[in-house]
Amino acid sequence: MIEKCSLCGYCNMNSPLMTVTGNEALAPRFYAYLLRKGAFNEAFYGFVVDGSTEHLCPAKIDLDPLVLRARSKLVDLGKETEANKNMMAELREKGKLYQE
Numbered sequence: 001m002i003e004k005c006s007l008c009g010y011c012n013m014n015s016p017l018m019t020v021t022g023n024e025a026l027a028p029r030f031y032a033y034l035l036r037k038g039a040f041n042e043a044f045y046g047f048v049v050d051g052s053t054e055h056l057c058p059a060k061i062d063l064d065p066l067v068l069r070a071r072s073k074l075v076d077l078g079k080e081t082e083a084n085k086n087m088m089a090e091l092r093e094k095g096k097l098y099q100e
């Protein structure tokens with residue numbers, strides 16, 4: 001699916017991080033670019049999985065499941081972040097992230 005991406009950038013239009021920071025490296029097109037290159041690195045943890053890209057994309061690419069698969073691959077490759085490892089440990093131990 002990602003091979004249909006033309007890197008047009010329409011998916012950046014609703015990006016809250018792009019709007020606030022002006023940094024395109026935090027916006028969806030950057031992640032589409034990484035996926036197209038097959039570059040799996042910690043940057044994928046910065047993607048906001050919020051369902052905001054598919055309806056904007058002329059190629060109907062839904063980046064959310066692609067990024068989630070990339071994160072799974074990072075775990076498989078032993079490249080997950082310490083923050084993710086800690087979060088997963090909390091979930092396994094307590095079944096929740098935050099104390100009430």
Ligand code: SF4
Nearest residue numbers: 005007008009011057
């Ligand atoms: S994912 Fe879709 S909207 Fe985003 S750059 Fe690629 S083709 Fe354009």
